[in-house]
């Protein structure tokens with residue numbers, strides 16, 4: 097029933113159907129789920145004397161005279177009386193409304209009051225004869241498109257609701273509806289559009305938010321189930337591996353050890369690994385990825401590591417070669433690799449001569465074929481999304497998947513974004529790291545800061561300077577990387593200064609980054625291209641220009657580029673214009689070094705859409721639910737979904753049948 101086309105509805109012809117399609121309404125279900133974006137409370141009729149000038153309200157008045165007048169343009173003036181008050185209702189479409197009023201008849205008028213003494217006036221009020229059903233009440237206001245009025249939309253919603261009366265099936269398990277004290281689906285749809293009271297609206301909204309989150313969560317959990325299939329050849333952990341670990345230049349932290357144990361358990365378990373490694377900036381995730389790759393290779397499988405940028409892929413590639421030398425064949429595959437080379441590499445990959453492929457997600461879009469892909473690692477998953485991670489997973493015959501994310505995601509949200517995965521937390525920094533000293537720098541202190549930087553460079557350290565723009569712009573008064581690069585060259589004539597930004601060719605960027613890695617460049621001016629993952633432990637100062645322009649998590653990421661060695665590091669946040677909220681934001685950064693705390697705050701200040709880009713994750717947009725405001729409901733939902741999945745695992749027939757029945761709704765998102 098919900099998928100009935102809207103043109104089956106009375107009043108919706110071809111023209112209206114096309115207009116509705118423009119706002120993504122094609123079926124009865126779409127109509128029901130296009131919720132009001134606000135409501136007008138028109139439950140009571142107010143006396144003219146009680147309605148103050150400027151206030152919105154509904155009055156009752158008798159029409160005394162109707163006149164078509166010409167002021168600046170043609171208007172319809174309706175003279176009315178209400179007790180001892182006389183008033184004028186003014187309309188700007190006189191022809192259309194000419195016959196709308198009967199003299200002597202009383203009407204409701206809803207509009208903004210304008211009073212002078214005993215005389216009152218309303219411009220373009222909504223109106224209806226006294227006693228008209230449906231005029232008084234809580235009135236929904238819908239997002240519209242030109243050619244469809246709110247009144248029409250209301251009529252469509254009423255039409256659908258009455259057509260579907262008694263035909264909308266419950267889509268939540270009965271025990272959940274009861275235990276969570278939810279209203280039925282039918283009641284919820286009716287009351288969300290035409291609430292009888294504030295309480296009824298709240299109950300309807302809670303039910304629909306619950307349902308939305310429930311389906312999403314269930315889908316993700318089922319996805320996880322789907323991964324959970326036995327694989328042909330479980331890996332073994334050869335002694336060579338343990339020997340290699342013991343020979344690393346550093347001791348793994350407890351958190352790294354724990355995560356590595358979890359990885360080992362996964363890949364030897366007989367099931368495909370599907371794990372997310374979440375670690376704060378600099379916690380040492382890369383070595384864990386390399387360890388997993390080594391395990392795959394030792395088990396005669398190929399492995400792929402995908403990074404979000406060419407720069408990062410290159411860094412991983414260099415890092416990999418440094419650790420493994422020539423013992424493992426590895427290829428770098430980014431969009432920069434020349435077509436001819438790429439073909440040759442692809443051939444070798446297909447033959448299994450190359451064991452490890454490191455590159456950008458370009459790899460997954462192209463037709464790379466593996467001889468025997470056993471492990472897929474994605475660095476910085478949040479840029480890729482669920483869909484992509486499945487694409488690659490499908491390339492191999494159930495490869496193990498590992499995702500590394502440096503964006504600390506609050507737990508509730510991570511269950512949504514990564515609900516289909518097991519999670520390891522690397523919540524400890526390597527020993528000897530000193531907390532980064534973060535300071536806010538006022539304009540008058542900038543020259544002191546330069547003095548400080550000068551001294552550190554003389555001690556052999558390096559500096560990042562991040563700017564919000566690539567080039568100067570007349571329209572936006574912000575520091576540009578190119579402009580600031582020139583400025584710093586004048587300020588520090590004795591040092592080598594480099595510049596990288598997104599508009600440069602990758603090969604140029606790589607050359608500069610290489611020079612920075614080798615300390616041939618002391619100050620690196622850049623845009624946020626260096627935001628994720630760049631690792632140059634000798635760089636100990638991060639300067640962020642116009643810091644108010646960046647999100648908190650982004651600033652935390654930027655700050656994480658320093659403090660990666662044992663030397664004391666600093667982060668200087670500059671800003672000329674600092675409002676109250678941006679000041680609060682910067683202060684929370686100065687006071688906290690935990691990515692999780694900061695992400696939680698960022699989420700509160702900017703919302704998840706901004707922070708994580710839900711769409712980029714391949715998740716559907718939530719219609720009513722908010723991952724922040726509805727956190728409590730989300731937790732409740734998660735509790736029930738876990739119960740259902742547990743039953744599912746135990747082959748509970750009823751649960752299986754329920755999920756089967758729901759499959760259509762579940763399929764609306766990504767297909768398995």
Ligand SMILES: Nc1ncnc2c1ncn2[C@@H]1O[C@H](COP(=O)(O)OP(=O)(O)OP(=O)(O)O)[C@@H](O)[C@H]1O
Nearest residue numbers: 346347348349377378379380381382502526629631
């Ligand atoms: N246990 C350890 N002890 C000392 N140094 C370590 C340890 N583990 C990793 N490192 C070093 O710490 C630095 C940061 O590690 P890595 O680049 O893996 O961080 P990350 O977790 O990927 O951080 P980001 O997300 O910021 O890129 C590297 O120079 C790495 O060699």
